[in-house]
Amino acid sequence: MDLSYTDEELAFRDEVRAFMRDELPKEMSDKIRLGEELGKEGQEKWHAILNSKGWLAPNWPKKFGGAEWNAVQRHIFEEEAAAHHAPRIVPFGLSMLAPVLQKFGSKEQQDYWLPRILDGSDWWCQGYSEPGAGSDLASLKTRAVRDGDHYIVNGQKTWTTLGQHANMIFCLVRTDPDVKQQEGISFLLIDMNTPGIEVRPIILLDGTHEVNEVFFDDVKVPVENLVGEENKGWTYAKYLLTHERTNIAGVGFSQAGLNTVKRIARAEMAGGKPLMANPHFAARVAQVEIDLKAMATSNMRIISAAAAGGAPGVEASMLKVKGTIIRQEINDLARRAVGPYAMPFASEAIEGSNEALPDPHEAGPVAAQYFNNRKLSIFGGSNEIQRGIIAKVMMGGGK
Numbered sequence: 001m002d003l004s005y006t007d008e009e010l011a012f013r014d015e016v017r018a019f020m021r022d023e024l025p026k027e028m029s030d031k032i033r034l035g036e037e038l039g040k041e042g043q044e045k046w047h048a049i050l051n052s053k054g055w056l057a058p059n060w061p062k063k064f065g066g067a068e069w070n071a072v073q074r075h076i077f078e079e080e081a082a083a084h085h086a087p088r089i090v091p092f093g094l095s096m097l098a099p100v101l102q103k104f105g106s107k108e109q110q111d112y113w114l115p116r117i118l119d120g121s122d123w124w125c126q127g128y129s130e131p132g133a134g135s136d137l138a139s140l141k142t143r144a145v146r147d148g149d150h151y152i153v154n155g156q157k158t159w160t161t162l163g164q165h166a167n168m169i170f171c172l173v174r175t176d177p178d179v180k181q182q183e184g185i186s187f188l189l190i191d192m193n194t195p196g197i198e199v200r201p202i203i204l205l206d207g208t209h210e211v212n213e214v215f216f217d218d219v220k221v222p223v224e225n226l227v228g229e230e231n232k233g234w235t236y237a238k239y240l241l242t243h244e245r246t247n248i249a250g251v252g253f254s255q256a257g258l259n260t261v262k263r264i265a266r267a268e269m270a271g272g273k274p275l276m277a278n279p280h281f282a283a284r285v286a287q288v289e290i291d292l293k294a295m296a297t298s299n300m301r302i303i304s305a306a307a308a309g310g311a312p313g314v315e316a317s318m319l320k321v322k323g324t325i326i327r328q329e330i331n332d333l334a335r336r337a338v339g340p341y342a343m344p345f346a347s348e349a350i351e352g353s354n355e356a357l358p359d360p361h362e363a364g365p366v367a368a369q370y371f372n373n374r375k376l377s378i379f380g381g382s383n384e385i386q387r388g389i390i391a392k393v394m395m396g397g398g399k
Helices: 007-023 026-033 039-053 071-083 091-104 107-119 233-248 251-267 279-308 314-342 366-377 383-396
Strands: 124-127 143-147 150-157 168-174 185-191 197-203 209-222
Touching: 007 039, 007 071, 026 039, 071 251, 071 279, 091 107, 091 124, 091 168, 091 233, 143 168, 150 168, 150 185, 168 233, 185 209, 185 233, 251 279, 251 314, 279 314, 314 366, 314 383
Parallel strands: 124 168
Antiparallel strands: 143 150, 150 209, 168 185, 197 209
């Protein structure tokens, strides 16, 4: 595999850099760099900027309004977006639901929902995890009972990321309780403004409101909001999760984080020398950089293969595990590099100007990122479960 860019790819990189320089608002990139909350309005603004350029949906086919970039173009864009401190696009509609609709949805669903994802009419969240049904997702208990032209939904979802902003949620629901767990699940699209839905915040260790509980009490959902066939939702869920796990790898954001660690380590002193001259610290940085380069190559292979035919298989689990380990190691290196300056991690300590913090190296968000990203090895299917999937498929002949 030739890892050097072609002339066309270098020209594309220049185009992306120019776009980031000219179109990414400075106040937005400053917030991302300082670890501040961008908020719904900021996310929607960046969403609209990318959509006006035609770059909001890089992995979508052109027939659905996407850019249809190849794996290298996507890698270049993600790398440059992270380097310029661009916001990470909320993935639920664009990168998770959309591939399911494009492969399994009806033409009517595609024609209605996909344009609304692109133009920002809908903000989607994911209704998968439940109390007692996280990594063991097939044990979910939220019920949907057919009643004429509607399903009546009762149950609870949890860890619903940014659900406080969403007007739509795609949900896994149990439509047949009398069959094998995986065979009685359906995939529903639910309007969050429907009577009977309640969203309750879960405040995280870093003081932020990122996730929620969502309760359903006799919620009526039109039958036409069923994606694919009734009781076939597990197939669609697995397809979506392979895309989610590939996205979690976060190669570009890991590269940006590693660059930050290096910058801090060159400036911070330890024993009269820059921290980067410490053999133990330098060895950890070198190891994570080697791992990141190897993962970036694997990520490009897997995305390229997926673009040619379908969803990634067990490779998505491999990326998820390795990608989250790398990002957590980078967070730990950053925390160790700034030392006691990492202490102010509560959200109120990093709001507004970073000038009030005692350290010149933007240490304010370091601990917040460290604590928040402990979740990376849990969501999207815990790393322990993913290792089991990898072992079963690679050594046990499973699928």
